Amino acid sequence: MPEPTEPTAAAEAELLEQQMRDHLWPPFTQMQGVKPIVIERGQGAVVWDVHGNEYVDAFASLWTVNVGHGRREIFDAIAAQSQELACYHMFAGAANKPSIRLAAKIAEKLPGDLDHVFLTLGGGEAVETALKMARQYWRNQGKGSKYMCIYRDRSYHGTTFGVTSIQGLSVNRQKFEPLLPGFIKVGAPYCYRCAWGKEYGSCSIECAKAIEQEILFYGPENVGTIIGETMIGTGGVIPPPPEYWPLVREIADTYEQLVINDEVITGFGRAGAWFATEIFGSKPDLVTMAKGLSSGYLPLGATGASDKVYEAFLSAPLEMKQFMSGATYHGHPLCSAAGLANLEIIEREDLVQRCADLGPYMQEGLRTLLSHPIVGDVRGLGLVASIEYVQSKETREWFGATVGAAARVFAEALKRGVFVRLLGGGHVHAIAPPFVISKEQIDTVVRVLDESIGVVEKELGY
Numbered sequence: 001m002p003e004p005t006e007p008t009a010a011a012e013a014e015l016l017e018q019q020m021r022d023h024l025w026p027p028f029t030q031m032q033g034v035k036p037i038v039i040e041r042g043q044g045a046v047v048w049d050v051h052g053n054e055y056v057d058a059f060a061s062l063w064t065v066n067v068g069h070g071r072r073e074i075f076d077a078i079a080a081q082s083q084e085l086a087c088y089h090m091f092a093g094a095a096n097k098p099s100i101r102l103a104a105k106i107a108e109k110l111p112g113d114l115d116h117v118f119l120t121l122g123g124g125e126a127v128e129t130a131l132k133m134a135r136q137y138w139r140n141q142g143k144g145s146k147y148m149c150i151y152r153d154r155s156y157h158g159t160t161f162g163v164t165s166i167q168g169l170s171v172n173r174q175k176f177e178p179l180l181p182g183f184i185k186v187g188a189p190y191c192y193r194c195a196w197g198k199e200y201g202s203c204s205i206e207c208a209k210a211i212e213q214e215i216l217f218y219g220p221e222n223v224g225t226i227i228g229e230t231m232i233g234t235g236g237v238i239p240p241p242p243e244y245w246p247l248v249r250e251i252a253d254t255y256e257q258l259v260i261n262d263e264v265i266t267g268f269g270r271a272g273a274w275f276a277t278e279i280f281g282s283k284p285d286l287v288t289m290a291k292g293l294s295s296g297y298l299p300l301g302a303t304g305a306s307d308k309v310y311e312a313f314l315s316a317p318l319e320m321k322q323f324m325s326g327a328t329y330h331g332h333p334l335c336s337a338a339g340l341a342n343l344e345i346i347e348r349e350d351l352v353q354r355c356a357d358l359g360p361y362m363q364e365g366l367r368t369l370l371s372h373p374i375v376g377d378v379r380g381l382g383l384v385a386s387i388e389y390v391q392s393k394e395t396r397e398w399f400g401a402t403v404g405a406a407a408r409v410f411a412e413a414l415k416r417g418v419f420v421r422l423l424g425g426g427h428v429h430a431i432a433p434p435f436v437i438s439k440e441q442i443d444t445v446v447r448v449l450d451e452s453i454g455v456v457e458k459e460l461g462y
């Protein structure tokens with residue numbers, strides 16, 4: 001790991017922090033009382049702030065920088081492309097070389113016949129695109145009444161209005177009501193807190209069957225789409241039981257539904273396969289992706305569609321063939337070049353296999369934290385995991401917001417040089433490091449969390 005360069009001078013660092021407070025309105029951030037952490041540089045799985053403090057980036061920015069920070073190959077690809085063609089649109093037949101090559105590469109990696117790729121600039125846009133494709137798909141079939149869509153509790157798909165309407169975390173939607181009509185929520189496949197009061201092993205996968213009940217309640221002639229993250233991420237990193245997605249597919253086939261799997265976090269290796277659909281036996285009609293597609297070096301997302309969905313546009317009457325959706329920068333040559341260079345690194349360094357190999361080491365390490373009285377559950381897959389904090393292992397009751405146990409552990413871990421992420425309504429830490437993290441760095445993350453949880457437990461009188 002190279003030594004950090006000289007940190008920004010103290011006065012300049014202070015000025016930056018002041019300017020941030022005065023002028024920059026950051027997303028998902030308390031308006032007052034949050035001390036800015038201005039990140040200056042990164043290398044591999046490590047970042048440094050403007051004061052020269054070093055952190056293990058155990059969340060890869062926002063489960064994004066999968067190939068690690070500081071990849072010269074990606075900077076070079078962006079620079080080379082910018083000299084040839086920095087910007088060109090993709091409307092009405094125009095195209096550019098990197099976006100075509102990227103679409104072909106994504107299609108090669110997507111399972112089954114998900115061979116048709118629509119490029120976006122991020123995850124939320126990819127999901128919006130999938131929702132719109134699904135609506136038009138049914139219209140093109142002469143079944144426009146099937147506009148309703150089922151989503152799940154604890155889901156997160158982005159922040160634009162369409163995807164806010166399929167938000168399963170109430171804090172992310174309540175203040176923006178009324179949202180769009182036509183979306184139906186069902187319980188999540190969340191075994192630790194089963195909405196049906198069941199235990200996995202003696203249940204009948206009620207979480208999947210609830211989808212069938214809603215389709216029947218609203219009528220299959222009105223419901224056309226089921227959307228879910230293959231593995232819930234922001235809602236608390238919640239792997240579904242293995243029966244879940246195959247059963248959802250069966251229900252979808254019975255009642256003529258499209259299935260959209262959101263792979264914005266899990267796409268491109270994090271769960272230990274190119275896509276988590278392969279692990280969980282889901283056979284989606286549409287897949288959404290972002291983050292790991294470019295490892296965040298430039299904004300990039302995509303929606304992959306199956307032959308069936310694509311054909312419904314190709315074979316439609318002339319006025320229905322066109323998908324009237326897209327944005328100025330969709331298929332941007334620089335973003336596509338970054339994506340291609342990123343995927344080449346993942347292939348060349350076999351990083352998907354690395355996630356599969358290193359995943360159990362990380363999961364096992366994190367599971368030792370279960371010895372703490374306030375750690376109720378540790379779960380995950382590959383290089384993505386979560387720790388759920390509870391007042392008591394017996395009752396599984398969460399801490400109140402004023403106690404904020406998980407927030408306190410986060411602060412303690414930060415002091416000790418480890419960045420994790422607080423999510424799942426404030427009761428969960430997620431860990432999703434760059435794929436290049438070393439075993440020693442994983443040990444550091446586990447040790448620091450262990451110490452930090454211990455400090456908070458002591459404060460809380462455990």
Ligand SMILES: Cc1ncc(COP(=O)(O)O)c(C=O)c1O
Pocket residue numbers: 121122123124125127156157158159229233234262263264265290291301
């Ligand atoms: C599963 C999932 N879908 C969609 C999104 C939205 O992606 P973006 O922030 O790029 O719009 C996220 C972001 O975290 C996500 O986790």
